[in-house]
Amino acid sequence: MSANGRETARRLISSGRTGRAASRPAAAAAASACDRLSRELSWWFGADGCHALITRALAQAKARHPALGEIQLRSGAQPCIDGLEKAIKTYGDAATAEAFEVMIGLLVELLERLIGDDIALKLMDQSISNNVREEA
Amino acid sequence: MKKRARELIKSLPSGVPGLDAVLGGGLPEFSFNLIAGGPGAGKTTLTHQIMFANATVERPALYFTVLGEPTMKLLRYQQQFTFFDPNLAGTAIRFINLSAEVLDGDLDAVLKRIVAETERASPGIVAIDSFRTIGGHKGVLDQGLLDLDGFVQRLALHLTTWETTSFLLGEYAEQDQRSPIFTVADGVIWLSQDTNRNSVVRKLQVIKTRGRAPMPGLHTFRITDAGLQIYPRIPEQTQQRKMQKRERLSTGVAGLDEMISGGVIAGDAVMLTGPAGCGKSTVATQFIVAGLNNKESGVIAVFEEYPEEYLARANKRNPGLKKMIDAGKLEIIYLRPLDLSVDEALAAILEAVARLGARRVVIDSLSGFEVALAPTFREDFRESLYRLVGTLTAAGITVFMTAEVADPFPDAPFTSEKVSFITDEIIIQRYVEIEGELQRVMAVIKMRGSDHSHEFRKYEVTAKGIVVGDALGEYDGIITGVPTLRDCGPRRVPASRE
Numbered sequence: 097m098s099a100n101g102r103e104t105a106r107r108l109i110s111s112g113r114t115g116r117a118a119s120r121p122a123a124a125a126a127a128s129a130c131d132r133l134s135r136e137l138s139w140w141f142g143a144d145g146c147h148a149l150i151t152r153a154l155a156q157a158k159a160r161h162p163a164l165g166e167i168q169l170r171s172g173a174q175p176c177i178d179g180l181e182k183a184i185k186t187y188g189d190a191a192t193a194e195a196f197e198v199m200i201g202l203l204v205e206l207l208e209r210l211i212g213d214d215i216a217l218k219l220m221d222q223s224i225s226n227n228v229r230e231e232a
Numbered sequence: 233m234k235k236r237a238r239e240l241i242k243s244l245p246s247g248v249p250g251l252d253a254v255l256g257g258g259l260p261e262f263s264f265n266l267i268a269g270g271p272g273a274g275k276t277t278l279t280h281q282i283m284f285a286n287a288t289v290e291r292p293a294l295y296f297t298v299l300g301e302p303t304m305k306l307l308r309y310q311q312q313f314t315f316f317d318p319n320l321a322g323t324a325i326r327f328i329n330l331s332a333e334v335l336d337g338d339l340d341a342v343l344k345r346i347v348a349e350t351e352r353a354s355p356g357i358v359a360i361d362s363f364r365t366i367g368g369h370k371g372v373l374d375q376g377l378l379d380l381d382g383f384v385q386r387l388a389l390h391l392t393t394w395e396t397t398s399f400l401l402g403e404y405a406e407q408d409q410r411s412p413i414f415t416v417a418d419g420v421i422w423l424s425q426d427t428n429r430n431s432v433v434r435k436l437q438v439i440k441t442r443g444r445a446p447m448p449g450l451h452t453f454r455i456t457d458a459g460l461q462i463y464p465r466i467p468e469q470t471q472q473r474k475m476q477k478r479e480r481l482s483t484g485v486a487g488l489d490e491m492i493s494g495g496v497i498a499g500d501a502v503m504l505t506g507p508a509g510c511g512k513s514t515v516a517t518q519f520i521v522a523g524l525n526n527k528e529s530g531v532i533a534v535f536e537e538y539p540e541e542y543l544a545r546a547n548k549r550n551p552g553l554k555k556m557i558d559a560g561k562l563e564i565i566y567l568r569p570l571d572l573s574v575d576e577a578l579a580a581i582l583e584a585v586a587r588l589g590a591r592r593v594v595i596d597s598l599s600g601f602e603v604a605l606a607p608t609f610r611e612d613f614r615e616s617l618y619r620l621v622g623t624l625t626a627a628g629i630t631v632f633m634t635a636e637v638a639d640p641f642p643d644a645p646f647t648s649e650k651v652s653f654i655t656d657e658i659i660i661q662r663y664v665e666i667e668g669e670l671q672r673v674m675a676v677i678k679m680r681g682s683d684h685s686h687e688f689r690k691y692e693v694t695a696k697g698i699v700v701g702d703a704l705g706e707y708d709g710i711i712t713g714v715p716t717l718r719d720c721g722p723r724r725v726p727a728s729r730e
Contacts, residue, residue, distance in 0.1 A: 140322075141303045142329030149304075211307040214318030222322060 101201035101208075104220050108133060108200060109193075111227040123189045126196030127180045129227065133200065136223040138174045147175045153203035161195035163187035241443045244397055247285020247315065248278060250462030250579070254436065254451050256444040259419070262395050263442065264388040266363075266413055268404040269423030274434065274455050275401045276301065277313065278423070279359045281459045282399070284315045287324040291356035294349055296330050300362035303327045314458045326353060334366055339383045342366060346387065350394045357397050363413070364402030381412040388416050418442040423453075431571040431606040436462055452573035463575035466619040478681070481592070481630055484522030485515055487700020488659070491676050491685035496657060498591070499628045500680070501621045503598075505635045506661030510672055511693040512634040515661070516594040517546045517553075518697050519632050524556050529588035532564045533581055535600025539564040542596075549697050563588055571606040574616035578623060585629060593624055597634040614653075621654045656680040661691075665714050666707070673710060674700065 109129040113120055120128070130150075137146035150169055158164045166179040166186065183192045207216035243258030252258045259265070259282065267275045279295075287293035297303045307327070310316050321327075328349055333341045350358060360366070366383075391398040400413060414420060420439040425432050434453045438446035453462045480495035489495050496502050496519075504512040520530040534542045542564055547553045556562040563584045567577050581593060595601060602613050609616055624631050633655070658678040663670050672691050676684040687703035688710045707715035 138329070140327050140329065142297070142331040144331065145302055145304050145329065210304055212311055212318060215307055215311070215321045218318070218322040 097198060097201045098205055101204040102197070104204045104217070105197045105200035108220060108224055108227070109197060111224040114228060121184075121189050122193035123180065123184050123196065126193045126200070127177050130196055130200060131176050132227055132230075133203070133220075133223050134175050136219060136226065140219060143172065143174060147171050149203060149206060150175055153199050153206055156202045157195060157199035161191075161198055163192045163195040164199060167195075244282075244286055247281045248460050248462060250451070250453070250464050251436075251460070253464045254438055254447045254462055255419075255441060256446045259397060260441065260443050261397055262392050263397055263418040264392060264416065265397070265399050265419040265421065266404075266417040267399055267401045267421050267423070268408075270403060270405070270425065273423035273425060274453070274460055275423060276306065276361055277310070277455060278421075278460050279361065279399050279401055280310050280313070281315050283325050283357055283359065284317060284320060286357055286397075287320060288356070289324050292323070292353050293325045293357035293359065294353055294355045295325060295327050296346060296349075296358070296360045297327060298330050298334050298360065298362055299365040303329055306361075312457065326355075330360075330366075339366075339379055343383060343386055343390070347390050347394075350391065350396065354394070355396050357399070358391055359399040359401065361401040362403060363400035364404065384412045384416050414440075419444075426608055428607040431608070433571055433573060433606045433608055452575055454576065463573055463579045465575055466578060466623050481519075481528075482522045482526070483515065484518030484520075484525075485698045485700060487689060487691065488515070488674070488698070491674075491687070491689065491700070492657070492659075492679055493683050496630060497680075497682060498630050499625050500656035501625050501631045501633065501654060502657040502659065503633050503635055503655040504659050504661065505637050506674075507637055507663060510661040510663060511691070511698055512636075512661060513542075513546075513596050514549065514693055514698055515659070516596055516632045516634055517550060520562065520592055520594055521550045521553070523592040524553075524561055528592055529561045529590040530563075530592040530594070531581060531584045531588060531590045532562070532594040532596060533567055533577070533584075533601075534564060534596050535566075535568055535604050536597055539566045549695065560588060563590075567601070568604050572604045573606060573609055574612075574620050577601065577604075578620045581620075581624065582627075585624075585627070591629060593629050593631045595631065595633040597636060599636050618654050625656075657684075663713065664688075664704075664710055666704075673704060 109126045112129045112132065113125045134146050134150060137149055141149070147169065154164065154167065154169060158167075163183050163186070166183040168178040170176050170178050180192070183195075187195075204216060204220060207219065211219075242261040243252070244261055245258050246252050246255065267278060269275050283293040283295065297306065307321065311318060311321075330342060330345060333345050346358070346360070400417070402413070404411065408414075417440065419441040422437045422439050424435050424437070426435060434455065435450040436453050437450050447464055449465045451462050451465050453460050455461075479498040480493075481498050482489055482495045483492070504515050506512055517532070520532060523530045532542070543553060543557070553562060557564065565580055565584050567580055584590065585593065598617070601617075602610055605613065605616070621631055621633075655678065657676070657680070659674060659676050661672060661674045664673050665671075672693070673688045674691055675686070675688045685703075687705065688707075689703050690701040692699050692701065704710055704715065706718055708718050709715045
């Protein structure tokens, strides 16, 4: 995965660990970042577009991280993540958090390829600023 | 009581070259518009151009996507255009997907979402793509067309109340014009593609604009990497030729100037006609060179060969032409796409004329121009050329056109009957057989408002250009191509054979 994808994923996750959420466990923060990103993606691309993007990133990330094996994407008006607790119980908080970080990084890369670096970065930045606003 | 001044409707620049002129000055602010046309007509690109030209972070554009092209793909493809500024996407231009609301078939929920997002962002522009999918979705159809009428009405009111200029995009056909959207819309822009043999011509029509007087008729347009470029149909009013000083311009061919009382009249349209190889292009180039020598810039529109080839050939007789191009005094424009419209050709010529401040234009040749036009325009070639030449000469530009006459001999016409009526001056160049040799002659057969020679004069195409010789006063039947000496005395032997 590219350094940029990884870096953006880290920024997104850490933006959800400020204020009242500062002490949140790493895996929960990463999954929460993923949920919030899916909100942004749904706003831009609709629920189906968001679902397609996360499904692809999740499939790619699962091949690298067994911790994501338990993770399912629930479809709906805004797709969200299921199976987090089971993953943490089986693989531990750090490994699950690492797996989510990879998945988000892969999603960033996918967006960059599809809609270009600039717009992908802007979308991620908006998601980050929404995180910061909500956690403040 | 003090009278209120009339509310003047401001115009938004469309950002689409040529469209503001067609719209009668731009897009009326806060208008509710429909952009209609078939698949691939350019509706989405046109709307994006308008958004990118107007949206700011403070007054953003909201682009609602429905069930048509997914936003992801739309962003991927639209950013290929040069007008697409990624810095504006997501901030000044916000993309919002409405598919969930539409799939539920709940028009109230769709309206509620649009109004909520409008209220939140206070946008200057709102676009809904594709609006047709809202009206055509089964869930919506189940609610009945009356609901759709009401939805369109309420949507228009909300968007105007929020002071937005809005665009609904949809794939509509002629028979759909009974749809309520056509009644409610303040403006309707129709995009179409006409296919004729292997050629496709894109056309735009402003069917309706409230509070504006748009240019009537179909206007051709092209989609390039810069987006849409509209070529407004040449307006009738510009065809009124202004009265101007009847200044004489040298043709660059001394003998020809003598034949036309000192030169062509500025602002006239001159046709050079003759068979292949008789030197029509050479005369036309000398006309341009004479202008350049007199510090008058020129434009040559070529249709039959590439500009490099044209220049290489012309430069042999007129060294220095290349330097004139480099100095911005001369431009050779190449127009040979085979799906050209006369308005597109005129736009290209007028742009070059404006860039250079040119006073002389050569169109070489009319037959090449006719072939370069899309078949649909070839049918109207006379009318098209009339508009083109009329617009150029109305601007005071002197136009030389070359026209090939296929067979120079007895039964052939002097000129093509299709186009001679548009010209002020006609100069014919022909081959004749004299003493068993093929020789070239020229004559002036028409010159409006001026005396001119009625003689046939021999000329040669030399390394330095056209050199006009003596009149063939002793010959009869020159027009047949095989002249005979009028005097029945001993035949003259050409000097070279003595």
